[in-house]
Amino acid sequence: MNKNIKIILNYVIGPLVFCLLAWSIYHQLQRQPNWKESFRHIRHALTGPGIWKLWVAIILMLVNWGIEARKWQVVIRRIQPISFLQSWKAIFTGTTMAFFTPNRIGEYVGRILYIEDNKRIQAISLTIVCSIAQLLVTLLAGLGALLYMKNVIAAKQPADVSLLFWINALLWITALGTLILTLFYFRLAWLVKWIEKIPRIERFVRHIRVLDSFNATILLHILSLSVARYLVFIGQYYLLFAVFDVSLTPGQVFASIGVVFLVLAVVPTIAVITELGVRWKASIELVQFFSTNTWGVLATSLSVWVINLVIPALIGSLLILGIRIFRNR
Template sequence: MNKNIKILLNYVIGPLVFCVLCWSIYTQLLRQQNWQVSLQHAWQAITGPDAWKLLLAVILIFANYGLEARKWQIVVKQVQQTSFAQAYKAVLTGTTLAFFTPNRIGEYMGRVLYLGEGKRIQAISLTIVCSMGQLLVTWIAGIGGLLYLMTYGNTQLLHTFAGPWMKMVLYFTLGAATVLTLFYFRLAGLVRWVEKISWLQKPVAYIRVLESLNATILIRILSLSVLRYSVFLGQYYLLFNVFDVHITAAQVAGAVSVIFLILSIVPSLAVITDLGVRWKVGIEVVQLFDSNISGILATSLGIWIINLVVPALIGSLLILGIKVFNNRK
């Protein structure tokens, strides 16, 4: 991406969008009854009797990234055998670079740094397959979540703004999920089709490795993606309990699946914008079941710190030990 465009996105447009979102959230918070008390309660909850739930949500980081590491280890062995520990480090390093790039595109480059130089470009296409599997699970779960919210959500809100946009998102996701499913299970056919295009002969050499991903491997990736998705839901459920957002497990699954769906289709300009979008989407969706906006904000912030900030910090330390950087020194 052009350097000037990156500067514009990260330092101008990104913060501007974040400020607009924060102002909208602030006005919604002021409309909440006894919002000061709710904020105080959210702060006190960190050291209260439910603090163990917050600790458990933090511990689940290891399961979250462990499952992702296993997925990456499975696909990348098509070009190079790697240990689970190396795969884990690669995933954390990718998270660090993704933290500072639009739409997390730096994640792919961060992971392949742990592979041999001649195999890194091939590994990028394999890493994309991992992302495709997780995205497919996110979209399918999101479709179920939208149907759940449209059936059991706050009737008054659904008849104003929420209802129309949910229907639009539902139809778009149905179409997109169908196309993605066809691409995911027909990767070999896609490679063969691209091979027939003369001006794409050179790039084909780097994606031909996708032909080695049979149905068994692809289903394993999907299964691990489902397990990882379940970890996300568990973390949200725990933090909603900690911050006094009173919703059932079914409501958590329905609401959070829609949150993830929206986050997956809304472009992320910068890391600060990502947090603002999480706050805004979380409020709009979860308030269909509970109006504790301060608790929803606290939960969204907690998830963002636990699943993105902490792993990114760990990954930043691991970057110092990567051979390619040591060689440059």
């Protein structure tokens, strides 16, 4: 690549991403009709007795991304040793890039900026393993959450028959997707051999052969970290619901938010354009079975979005300022 183009990419892209991210966050908030009222509730909570719960939720954000950093460090050391701090930086940078892409696929681009140039394609295949593990946990938990919600709706007098139909359909689709994903996850070596048989892609196979090095022990370790991260997410919602006076039991939080996570996982969203709206809509529709505090649900969803996505994305955009996309001259 031309040297001048490399200089532009290395030293111009970072500030540009930061400015674009700041504008996009503002634009996303402006698209939500109730965001000012939600911020009013958040400001009120900052002076209330439950403020400590909000701070715990913020600390859990660091725990959340710390678990993800450890998970990525475990898989990426197959091709390159990386410190936990570097892994954490990569995670935050990936969060920034994910802000502009459907279902956060830009996360891969942000992470591989911390990997040597000639190993970046391999790094993408390894990062996909992390994503599959987290998606598998989301689907499994979503199945349990759907069954819980189905029982709640069926107990209503009269029960919503049309809603039960769609929940049953989603249950079968989720169960089938979970089964297929589980087979792929625990048969990565078989998947590589199958891909090798596909004509005209031989030159790409060498980049995914690293998946052969994963055994059941490593895959279960990655899966356990994904479970821990999922529980941190649920814990944040539980704390923030309490902050904004949405009275839910732990089981109700798990059921309603488990379905929200399932929806966010399967519905195409872009964090900067549609994710907050989908999160708000899904949360209101599901939590209303247990609470009528709509403003509290909106404030909780906005807080989670800001804590788990906006703050890490802003941190990542600052890290991008110091990254050289191309290390070689």
